[in-house]
Amino acid sequence: MARAQEIANQAERKDIRNRWILSAPALLIILFAATGPLLIVLVYSFLTPGPYGDVKWQFSWDAWTSVLLERDIFDDTLSLADAHLSILWRSVRLALGTTVLTALFGFPTAYFIATRPAGSRDIWLFLITIPFWTNLLIRTFAVLEIIRNEGIVNSLLIKLGVIQQPIQMLFTDFAIMIGMVYVYLPLMVLPLYASMEKIDFRLVEAGYDLYATRFKVLRRIIFPLVKPGVIAGSILVFIPSLGAYVTPSVLGGGKNMMLGNLIELQFGQGRNWPLGGALSITLMLIVMVALLAYVRNAGTAEVRHG
Amino acid sequence: MILAVPSGARQGEVTGPEMLHGAPQQQNAADPIIRLPTPVAYADNQVGTKLPSVQRASLWGVGVSASTGRNAIDVREVRKVFGAGEGQVTALDTVSVSIRENEFFTLLGPSGCGKTTLLRLIAGFEFPTDGQILLYGEDIALLPPFKRPVNTVFQSYALFPHMTVAENIGFGLEMLGKSRAEIDSRTADMLKLVQMEQLAKRRTSEISGGQQQRVALARALAPQPKVLLLDEPLSALDYKLRKEMQIELKQLQHETGITFIFVTHDQEEALTMSDRIAVMSAGKILQIGSPHEIYEHPAERFVAGFIGETNFLQAEVATLSDGRATVTLPSGRQIKAGVPDRFEPRGTVSLAVRPELAQLAPADDKATLTGVVNHLVYLGTDTHFHVRLDSGETFIVRRQNSSGGVSDIAIGDRVGIMVGESAAQIMKD
Numbered sequence: 026m027a028r029a030q031e032i033a034n035q036a037e038r039k040d041i042r043n044r045w046i047l048s049a050p051a052l053l054i055i056l057f058a059a060t061g062p063l064l065i066v067l068v069y070s071f072l073t074p075g076p077y078g079d080v081k082w083q084f085s086w087d088a089w090t091s092v093l094l095e096r097d098i099f100d101d102t103l104s105l106a107d108a109h110l111s112i113l114w115r116s117v118r119l120a121l122g123t124t125v126l127t128a129l130f131g132f133p134t135a136y137f138i139a140t141r142p143a144g145s146r147d148i149w150l151f152l153i154t155i156p157f158w159t160n161l162l163i164r165t166f167a168v169l170e171i172i173r174n175e176g177i178v179n180s181l182l183i184k185l186g187v188i189q190q191p192i193q194m195l196f197t198d199f200a201i202m203i204g205m206v207y208v209y210l211p212l213m214v215l216p217l218y219a220s221m222e223k224i225d226f227r228l229v230e231a232g233y234d235l236y237a238t239r240f241k242v243l244r245r246i247i248f249p250l251v252k253p254g255v256i257a258g259s260i261l262v263f264i265p266s267l268g269a270y271v272t273p274s275v276l277g278g279g280k281n282m283m284l285g286n287l288i289e290l291q292f293g294q295g296r297n298w299p300l301g302g303a304l305s306i307t308l309m310l311i312v313m314v315a316l317l318a319y320v321r322n323a324g325t326a327e328v329r330h331g
Numbered sequence: 332m333i334l335a336v337p338s339g340a341r342q343g344e345v346t347g348p349e350m351l352h353g354a355p356q357q358q359n360a361a362d363p364i365i366r367l368p369t370p371v372a373y374a375d376n377q378v379g380t381k382l383p384s385v386q387r388a389s390l391w392g393v394g395v396s397a398s399t400g401r402n403a404i405d406v407r408e409v410r411k412v413f414g415a416g417e418g419q420v421t422a423l424d425t426v427s428v429s430i431r432e433n434e435f436f437t438l439l440g441p442s443g444c445g446k447t448t449l450l451r452l453i454a455g456f457e458f459p460t461d462g463q464i465l466l467y468g469e470d471i472a473l474l475p476p477f478k479r480p481v482n483t484v485f486q487s488y489a490l491f492p493h494m495t496v497a498e499n500i501g502f503g504l505e506m507l508g509k510s511r512a513e514i515d516s517r518t519a520d521m522l523k524l525v526q527m528e529q530l531a532k533r534r535t536s537e538i539s540g541g542q543q544q545r546v547a548l549a550r551a552l553a554p555q556p557k558v559l560l561l562d563e564p565l566s567a568l569d570y571k572l573r574k575e576m577q578i579e580l581k582q583l584q585h586e587t588g589i590t591f592i593f594v595t596h597d598q599e600e601a602l603t604m605s606d607r608i609a610v611m612s613a614g615k616i617l618q619i620g621s622p623h624e625i626y627e628h629p630a631e632r633f634v635a636g637f638i639g640e641t642n643f644l645q646a647e648v649a650t651l652s653d654g655r656a657t658v659t660l661p662s663g664r665q666i667k668a669g670v671p672d673r674f675e676p677r678g679t680v681s682l683a684v685r686p687e688l689a690q691l692a693p694a695d696d697k698a699t700l701t702g703v704v705n706h707l708v709y710l711g712t713d714t715h716f717h718v719r720l721d722s723g724e725t726f727i728v729r730r731q732n733s734s735g736g737v738s739d740i741a742i743g744d745r746v747g748i749m750v751g752e753s754a755a756q757i758m759k760d
Contacts, residue, residue: 227487227489228492233476234456234551235477235506236477236507237477237502
């Protein structure tokens with residue numbers, strides 16, 4: 026008996042050791058490539074900017090105060106930094122908008138794929154992922170080509186006589202959102218599909234059988250079952266949208282900045298690394314708060330559901 | 332049951348709980364005893380309380396059912412073709428059947444015979460290629476399922492995993508726009524009916540298969556459908572539980588007076604539960620009749636072979652007079668045989684003889700058939716003798732085992748077989 030117990034203990038210890046060995050490479054990468062730089066950014070955000078874009082080792086709260094506030098150059102009073110606030114607000118607004126739109130477009134798409142015969146689903150999924158093969162910059166310029174003043178949409182509308190003057194779509198928030206929806210749609214479709222594919226469609230039949238109309242089946246049966254996919258997809262879309270850099274800089278034209286562009290500006294032309302660091306940490310905090318709120322909300326809804 | 336017998340209830344009849352669990356038998360009808368719910372241990376260790384049948388029947392405000400002769404469902408020349416062109420499959424080939432009100436009607440057949448397709452057409456999950464489906468005279472063939480007062484118990488149960496047991500049961504009523512109070516009270520009644528009160532708040536993933544089956548049943552019955560469709564609902568249960576549920580279901584149908592259409596491939600299940608059975612094969616209905624008719628007078632060779640065990644013999648028709656024929660066996664002996672309605676057998680025909688309707692006898696001139704025993708199958712209650720006939724065919728005789736009976740017949744023995752007056756039946760091929 027004792028011996029059997031000993032062997033079992035040994036096996037378990039070995040099992041635990043193996044698990045650590047196997048996960049060591051990933052842990053090392055996370056430690057050196059993510060946690061390390063993050064700490065550097067955090068430390069820099071409490072230092073004073075150097076004249077050539079580096080930092081002077083001198084403690085200062087300045088970077089953090091200037092995330093939301095600005096110091097008047099004449100009387101040194103603090104007031105809200107309107108520019109930063111509007112960028113922050115635009116980032117959150119566009120990221121939320123992108124999440125909602127990708128969910129709206131992604132849901133029917135994923136439903137369509139999930140209801141195809143098993144053999145042809147792979148082809149549809151393959152088609153969905155094709156845009157990923159192309160460089161993000163090229164895809165963004167493709168959107169630019171479509172919506173610019175002399176682009177396909179405007180010239181077609183003018184030729185048809187619907188409008189006389191081209192509609193200004195490029196360099197607006199609308200343009201940024203179109204670009205982001207286009208770029209991030211697959212990130213919504215794939216997790217939605219993954220959870221829809223698991224649905225037993227006999228449940229849908231059972232819903233119809235119990236007098237639920239198509240809309241009610243969607244709302245009361247399909248949606249609750251796909252909710253984990255909606256949450257996963259929303260997280261996958263919201264996070265990169267909030268920190269998006271390429272899309273707003275191409276389609277927003279430098280005038281309509283988002284947080285990513287502001288951060289880049291501080292590390293680049295602005296030569297204010299501490300502010301860049303403080304803004305980066307701020308972005309991370311927003312994401313974390315949003316995530317926590319979302320997950321908690323979704324969690325309670327799951328228990329409470331009607 | 333003794334005190335408040337609703338009109339139409341048959342007194343003194345053995346009902347569900349007693350039948351199932353062998354409680355003391357019928358009370359004297361004059362005996363003034365109020366029957367209390369009997370605690371019952373279920374196969375899945377769930378202790379429930381059985382409702383007296385009167386209480387259960389009163390949930391529907393109807394008495395114990397008796398077929399009224401009205402048709403609940405009329406299926407008229409329905410065809411269903413899946414696919415198109417080369418890959419076209421005819422699942423139902425011009426099927427017509429009428430199902431009476433309050434009837435326990437079973438569609439029986441091997442897999443792929445079209446029985447589930449017919450059920451799905453009645454439920455509204457598929458639409459017929461041709462033909463009509465009438466529900467109390469109204470054509471519902473093209474209505475979506477949520478507009479038909481018909482509910483289904485699915486083979487897989489299809490319970491909603493994100494809802495509790497009670498929410499599952501109340502779902503149909505909720506969709507019908509019933510008030511909260513009505514939904515709650517009806518759900519409570521249904522929970523009581525299937526003895527699931529204690530588990531009302533559980534998720535459907537947290538209960539056993541047998542309990543899921545009960546919830547599926549309660550969910551389908553809650554909206555008081557005009558017809559209840561059951562798609563092999565017992566096939567996932569273990570043998571013992573299945574046996575119990577068969578009687579329970581039959582009882583429930585009897586008490587609620589709802590028309591049940593039951594699909595199964597299990598002939599024993601069909602015989603146990605049904606008022607009438609339709610035997611299907613390859614998209615057609617071969618025969619419709621009571622279990623007795625189907626078993627005793629199968630009209631076709633397929634039916635005889637599918638329901639129970641049957642011996643088939645080749646024979647020549649000698650004479651034919653009012654429903655009886657005299658046929659000549661290969662050995663030259665002549666015997667009498669029954670003939671299906673509206674059928675005039677000619678020339679060589681198939682003859683069916685049930686194993687229990689033939690007797691073993693000495694291999695002398697009086698025996699209808701003779702052969703050598705080449706196999707014995709002991710089945711507890713009876714023994715099957717596989718006899719290789721002189722004509723080369725194999726014939727099975729079933730004999731009930733007598734007490735302490737050691738078989739006097741061994742493999743290799745030469746035996747005779749007696750086929751009685753009404754044992755042989757001529758089959759349509």
